[in-house]
Amino acid sequence: MTSSPLTSDAPLAEGSPLVVNEAPSRRQTPNRRRAAAVGSWLRSDRRAQFGVGFLVLVLLAAFAAKLFAQNPLTQDLNHILDGPSGKHWLGTDDLGRDVFSRLLGGSLVSLRASCIAVGVALLIGVPLGLLAGFRGGITDEIVMRCADTLLAFPGLVLAVGVVAMLGPGLTNAMVAVGIVFAPSLARLMRAQVLSVKEHLYVEAAVTFGSSTGQIVKRHIIPNAVQPVIVQTSLLFALSLLAEAGLSFIGLGVQPPDPSWGSMLGRAYRFMQTAPLQMIAPGLIVMITALAFNAIGDSLRDELDPIRRRRRRFSRTDASVVP
């Protein structure tokens, strides 16, 4: 996902005088150039390093746990609500289950849930925003009126409403969250398309006789999609928090499956007797959300040509000065 937007900066970079000294890279294939762009982004930005690094770590740990760690559902009834020990690194919960393995098992559940919500939001929001911005007129009016209406529903409340009707379960809940997120993406995409549409190169393509499909595919989408990508990584954080919240009140993942939110829901019941139970799952939700936000903030700077060029300038300056 991170690589596709960076293709669109290729013509931009070639046009800029700064890239002259990177001439060999021009012979590279688009894929290699994309990889190089991602590489330079990761090397140059600490926020990106933290965000991507942490997420990769969580995923690796989760998959490793599937192979090696204790079963997150196994009960050790001699150790209930225990503190950390050699056998149970983060202690055990109220049913004697290992908190550390549940945390790792829950990470896959929680991340998959965020992917569902973000995927639904993208699938609904981006095409509709594109359509509204490109077509304009009555289509625009209808789509935007619907978006405004959906925005009037507080996200979690509509999700709770949908879950109430369809029955509790993670997929239902996250699809509902995704629907609630869709209008903001649609609005963003529409605004971008509206401004890109006015550019000279689009007009030139029209004069050249390119088909509408070609224009949308080659010119509009690559140039309009960047803020959507930034927003997507911020939506990942919001979805993660929404999943945790819904599972916390028992409307998300159903027992005995672990998720970070449902672990906090159990910890809540033993807040008085075992207050330490809430620390690990809460921390990991927060750090993961921060990681997504850090990636979003960093991408916002990276994808903004003005800010990036400013940074490159300062970097070149620094290399000349010493």
Place this chain on the structure above:
Amino acid sequence: MFRSIVKRLLTVVPTLLLASIVTFGLLKLIPGDPATVIAGDNATPARLAEIRGQLHLDESLPQQYGRWASHAIRGDLGTSLYSTTKIATTIQARLPATLQITLGALLLSVLIGIPLGFIAGWRSDSAIDKAARTISTVGIGIPNFWLGMLLVTVFALKLHWLPAVGFHGITGGLGQTAKYVVLPAIALGAASIAETTRQTRSAVLEVRNKDFVRTLRAIGLPNRTIFKHVAKNIAVPVFTVVGLQASRLLGATVIVEAVFGINGIGSLVVDSVSRRDYPMVQGVVLVMALLILFVNLVVDITYRIVDPRIR
């Protein structure tokens, strides 16, 4: 100005219509026969017929919607399936608690977020700016219910400074109310405080670098005067952000009220889900949407009065 206000007021009609259709449609998401789902597997045919009659399930969809909407306009949201009380009455009784913690959280985000963001933007890269940036980064990422649990553990269970759960109406005196409101308001408002700080900061940064501010500085006006000019110019974006928080906060009450055991409409909707009280869920969703539409309307009209450039 009046024309634009009237125009804005007119857009409420289609939005309201759509919002009511969405809310009405919620009940239609129930898979299978709603009466069977509501009554359970062992229901008698008489009970099934009663529920069908209560929900008017044998009418056509437009007829059902028309009946529901015309009742809703008159403030009649139907009867709870769980307690046979009027839904509107229950919501009315529960609403003050939710409004109090929401307003408390909103107040916190205005009182903390705006000054903090202003100083951070005014003196960017200072120690305060760095602190503000850290606070807003963490505030956006921290799960509100977890923050609530931490606050309860520390301030209620360990230090015994504040009550852990429950709620006190405003009639019992302001001090008593504040005691019960402060922790939920912090938990609920953390994300809003963060967002307000962040947006105020970037608004100040942007205005501060504008040409007119440089001119004001160049003619040697005192800082206080420049401050006034900057404040006026960030008013609209900051106001927008605060307005947007209303929706976020109301939505978050669903979860935060559960942590603090507050009997507001947020916990009402969650309880109603487990009781399969579908009309009650529908009622709360509608009321929340109405509240937010109302806030958006007030914000938009205030803009038009404050800033005549907006049409």
